[in-house]
Amino acid sequence: MHMNYRLVPNTSRGLLPYLQQANIQYTILISDLQEAVENQTGLRSHRNRRSLPEYNYEVYHSLEEIQDWMYHLNKTHSDLVHMFSVGKSYEGRPLFVLKLGKRSRPYKKAVWIDCGIHAREWIGPAFCQWFVKEALQTYQTDPAMRKMLTQLYFYVMPVFNVDGYHFSWTYDRFWRKTRSKNTRFRCHGVDANRNWKVKWCDEGASFHPCDDTYCGPFPESEPEVKAVAHFLRKHRKQIKAYLSFHAYAQMLLYPYSYKYATIPNFSCVESAAYNAVNALQSAYGIRYRYGPASSTLYVSSGSSMDWAYKNGIPYAFAFELRDTGHFGFLLPETLIKPTCTETMLAVKNITLHLLKKCH
Incomplete structure (x- = not known):
């Protein structure tokens, strides 16, 4: 089992001898994290990131820029x-949310896509923007894209956790949770991917408000989660796939997250995942692991993916995008294009699978 840790300055002096003594193997992935953060965000001021006709999809964008876009x-x-x-x-x-698609008929099935449930995972919102760009740019030229946008609607939410994302740009690059206040503790925020009404606050979630995986005071306590859950409930008959984009681990996950058990439509979902991962690998040779979230990543309760599946959306997936820990949350901007290009192939593959068979 590989674990990645971020250390407070000067603690490594005491920790490294302890790891050696305990015979625990370790690798230092980033020796100066502060410098890495400054390198990534320092370029921001010199670049024309804003002018919309030439919007740059190969850099990270602030919340304000994404909303303007x-x-x-x-x-x-x-x-x-x-x-x-x-x-x-x-x-x-x-x-x-952007509703994407040709108004070709009164009723169409739909795919929901959200990015940025966790604030520090910047490659998520970058992919959501990339997806929209590709849809609009290739609609005329790519028969597959034309088919997708004619036969389906896509609901795309580029930044789910807007407060947390803004906070990760302005104060703490490694912020994960929402920004709600806790009255008893001085800690902010709830893990928006532990706050859903499905096995809420069981294994893989914390009751403590200061923890990164804090499940909140009750399910849907976070207005962001409540709003999206309400929308999905209202459109549950229309929405056939739920795709959520996270980082990092290079995995394609499907339910269940909260238990080790096989979903009823396993064969359909598993074959969709297998084909999507192969499509993704065809671009740059990046191999994604795929499987049920509980056994492929870890057990976690109250996740949006499990909730979507339990609420009648037959295809529910969570992508863990690049990388596997070398850059981690600080994935360089030079890797936005390859990451999004390969992920796009997987998403198109899942969508076309949806249009072909297995409902």
């Missing part, structure tokens, strides 16, 4: 894009 697409691509809000965050920010 959404407004812009809503205005300029009104034939294929409809922007709406499912609610407000704890700090009062709108929770925007």
Whole structure:
């Protein structure tokens, strides 16, 4: 089992001799994390990241930039894009979703895609933006994309945890949770992927408000989770696939997360995952592991993927994007393009599988 840890300055002096004594093998992945953070965010001021006709999809964008980009697409691509809000965050920010697709018939099945449930996983929102860009740019030229957008709607939420994402840009690059306040403890935030009403706060979640996997005071306590759950419940008959994008581990996961058990439609989901992982690998040779989240990654309760599946969405997947720990959450901007390109192949593969068979 590989574990990655982030150490407070000067603690490594005491820890390394202890690891050696205990005969625990270790590798130092990033020796100066502060420097790595500054390198990634220091370039921001010199670059034209904002002007929308030349929006750069190969850099990370702040929440404000992403929201401006959404407004812009809503205005300029009104034939294929409809922007709406499912609610407000704890700090009062709108929770925007882009509905993508040709208004070709009154009723169409749909795919839900969300990114950025965990604030520090910046490659997630980068992929959601990439997906939208690819859909709009290749709609005319790629028959597969045309088929996808004609036969389905895609609900794309580029930043689920808007408050946390903003906080990870302004104060703490490694922030994970939401930003709700806890009255008894001085700690902020709930893990938005432990706050769903499915085996809530069981194994793999914490009751302590200061922990990174804090499940919250009750299920759907976080306005962000409540808003998305409400939207998905309302559209549960329409939505056939739920895709959530995380980082990092290079895995494609499906239910269950909260227990070691086989889902009823295992063969359909498993073959979709197998084909998606092969499609992804065809781009750069990156091998993703795939399987039930509990046995492939770890057991966790109250996750959005399990909740979506339990609420009647037959295909529920969580992607853990690049890498496997060398850069971790600080995936360099030079790797945005290859990561998104290969992930795009997997998503298209799952979508076309959905249109072909197995419901």
